[in-house]
Amino acid sequence: MLDIDKIRADFPILKREVNGKPLVYFDNAATSQTPQVVIDAIVDYYSNYNANIHRGVHTLSQEATDKYEEARLKIQKHFNAKKSYEIIFTSGTTHSINIVATGFSSLLKKGDEVIVSALEHHSNIVPWQMLCERTGAILKVIPMNQDGELVMNEYDKLLSDKTKIVFVNHISNALGTINPIEEIIEKAHKVGAAVLIDGAQACPHIKPDVQALNADFYVASAHKIYGPTGVGILYGKEEWLNKLPPYQGGGEMIKEVTFEKTTYADLPHKFEAGTPNICGGIAFGAAIDYANSIGFENIQEREKELLDYATEKLLEIDGLKIYGTSKNKTSVISFNIEGIHPYDIGTIVDKLGIAVRTGHHCAQPIMDFYKIPGTVRASFSFYNTKEEIDSLVEAVKKAKMMLS
Missing domain, CATH: 3.40.640.10 (Type I PLP-dependent aspartate aminotransferase-like (Major domain))
Known part of the structure; x- marks a missing residue:
């Protein structure tokens, strides 16, 4: 078992706040955070x-x-x-x-x-x-x-x-x-x-x-x-x-x-x-x-746990659709809520201190295939927590309520 508190202490940026809220960083597919040793x-x-x-x-x-x-x-x-x-x-x-x-x-x-x-x-x-x-x-x-x-x-x-x-x-x-x-x-x-x-x-x-x-x-x-x-x-x-x-x-x-x-x-x-x-x-x-030093087997196990948990919790939100449902995938969830533009969701969850990516993610042909303008993308790293995922789910629910 990884000591997540110890690992999170390795990353100085995880201690900061955004808009008066503790930073929840779910944009790891764009760039990961940097440990103190680096x-x-x-x-x-x-x-x-x-x-x-x-x-x-x-x-x-x-x-x-x-x-x-x-x-x-x-x-x-x-x-x-x-x-x-x-x-x-x-x-x-x-x-x-x-x-x-x-x-x-x-x-x-x-x-x-x-x-x-x-x-x-x-x-x-x-x-x-x-x-x-x-x-x-x-x-x-x-x-x-x-x-x-x-x-x-x-x-x-x-x-x-x-x-x-x-x-x-x-x-x-x-x-x-x-x-x-x-x-x-x-x-x-x-x-x-x-x-x-x-x-x-x-x-x-x-x-x-x-x-x-x-x-x-x-x-x-x-x-x-x-x-x-x-x-x-x-x-x-x-x-x-x-x-x-x-x-x-x-x-x-x-x-x-x-x-x-x-x-x-x-x-x-x-x-x-x-x-x-x-x-x-x-x-x-x-x-x-x-x-x-963390170990890639440990990283994979941890991120699979986070992916499964986040998938289950997000799918409880009515009207939410996940794009990319391969059984063989890693810790990325791209989703939309019916009738709401992904940019609007991303803007609201940012106000709550949560960093996600919105848009076509430099993969426009994929979005054209699904006939959508883009998605909200939450991407997890081993230093993330289930509590942070709970915060994301609540933020998305709030965004849906405000934008519907």
Whole structure:
């Protein structure tokens, strides 16, 4: 059993009030909160060894370089990448996806096909649409059903020898659906296609093993995993990262520069042009350490308990409908109340100190499928409580009474 009071004490922001009420933070799918140990890592960097990395011979530079590369090793171990240089530091999931999508411009030709799922965040749709516009490749979509699950027999029909890359999220940010990525990857590989998995929503809940999954690319953001904003990772198999051209040119990613020709550095530096978010990378490593100290089995058990409790209590409200009812889902509940706009509900519950997300959650095709403008999304982390869920339920009831 987790000591929830002790865990909540790790997160300073959970002590604050909003609109005179204790903060209830149910917007974890947008960004998780940050424990003190991660905040301390940020302060320690800027207080004690703030310097640029890799190129300096002075002590501060060497200390910063060591800490930054130690973080890369922590992340490699966490995701079980085969080599540390298969972990590329980026500014986040969107940046990571764009590196791959832009790189595939040199690998695709007109008539090639790429496959996306209907459950994607915009960041895993738009870069591939741009890729298709540049190359003449064709974008195909795995459809979804009313439960918010992918229709896998339709995926089978989409696959062919023209398929060059498949990209799906591990978990839907809008609905919480956990996709069958093992099956998706295996089937894609049978037709010779690469696979990119958007793990932004999965990583707070699941400890991905990229070798066991056999994913070609896996991307994630630190701020979803109790870390800072502005940093993330691209995992790529060594052979695939070597096939892709650099995404940006500049310092750090070069081996030799003359005005006649430039040669590029080896992995991972080939994709890490310019001064990186050094502090962010180090803090990402600290966040990974913190999450593993809690234990992902414990996190999953706790969040499943919260999800089940919240689902039961919210469904007691007349007229409330939950979108995303897959049996295999994580701690996200998207809902509406008949006849009431989700924004109005979100505004009222905020006045009561409760943070939820409203809108299409950067997943507009999902909302179009359900023919709705958006949803209220409550997303839970292991540091939340059933008492907080009770507060949400009462707030939604109050909003319904005021708005009906």
